[in-house]
Amino acid sequence: MSSGRCAACRYLRRKCTQGCILSPYFPSNNPQRFVSVHRIYGASNVTKLLQLLPTHLRAEAADSLYFEAQCRLEDPVYGCVGLIFMLQQHINAVESQLVKTQAEIAVMKSQGQNRETQQAEPDFNNLLLRQSDNEAPLSFPNQVSSGFI
């Protein structure tokens, strides 16, 4: 009969009733799960937290509590906040690389455009030099003949 107790009630050495709120989420075949959660949060706090939630969300809540408890046991100083720091650092690094790569793409694009533009447009400098060797300078419409009148 004692094997019918959930991990929580077994650990707390109490009778596991049919309406035990912890038993669905702390089965007897995984005692370590409750031990971890109890060490960080305490049975009372876990019970209060789960009671406040609708039934369909309690499993996810129990899972996340277990994850956070494990993180805290492995890293008593930072717990799962250490993971957040690390992820943020990684994100910053990748963002920097992305910005750098996008800048390189922009440079390559503009170099390519410049090259195409130079190939497409006539070389006015050379044209003027050739003409000045042989002919009078070309007159352009709207050109001011002398001075800035």
Add this chain to the structure above:
Amino acid sequence: MRSQESRSTSSCAACKLLKRRCTPNCIFAPHFRSDEPKKFAKVHKVFGASNVSKILIEVPEEQREDTVNSLAYEAEARLRDPVYGCIGDIALLQRKMIQLQHDLALARARLSLYAATDSAGISNTDSDQFCTAALGEFPVACGGGFMDSFSQTSYEVNQDTHMYDFSQIPYI
């Protein structure tokens, strides 16, 4: 005299909330000042004063401030989101990381293609079209729901970026 000292304003936020005398060697006093009552209230609500005290005793004194701040962060996250707590933040960051890694891989592939087409003498316009055609089917690893985020293995695009492998912590 002694009673006046005990009634002075030197009681920390923890002892005020717990309605007890704040001793000179109170473990909470350096980290839960009396002008920050909400900080301890949140931590106490989620973890309990006794558990916080045990955690603080286990860490070196110089790391207790960081410990308290991380506990406060976790408590705040849990009160804000009672189902997922901090894990919600982690899942969001993880998805952002995956998306960024995908964008970076795409950008690097595009850069390589530009370099290749440039050296081959292909025009800019043609290389644009070529890039779009070549990279149109680039695979995207999408993070799904909460469980998917934790069951995914690290999505490594290159050696420089590495995502934390949640499978190291027994979760699923």
